[in-house]
Amino acid sequence: MWVNGIAQGLMWRAVNSDGTLTYSFVETLVASHPGFIVRFVGGAIFLSGMFLMAWNTWRTVRAPATEAAPANAQLA
DSSP: OOHHHHHHHHHHHOOOOOBBBOHHHHHHHHHHHHHHHHHHHHHHHHHHHHHHHHHHHHHHSSSSOOOOTTTOOOOO
């Protein structure tokens, strides 16, 4: 997103000799589209990791109680 911000800033600052903008707003968005796709993919991976963490936590909390080992158990 940082690169998209730099690209958009440079495109918005570009002016023609008569003072009008060189690039339209839509052209700026089209240039930023690959960065938006990368941001979406990264966000989807992050969100799936959060769901996996929640599932893991739920399964850990709901796990059946373990039986205590006998006090006179021998170690190998």
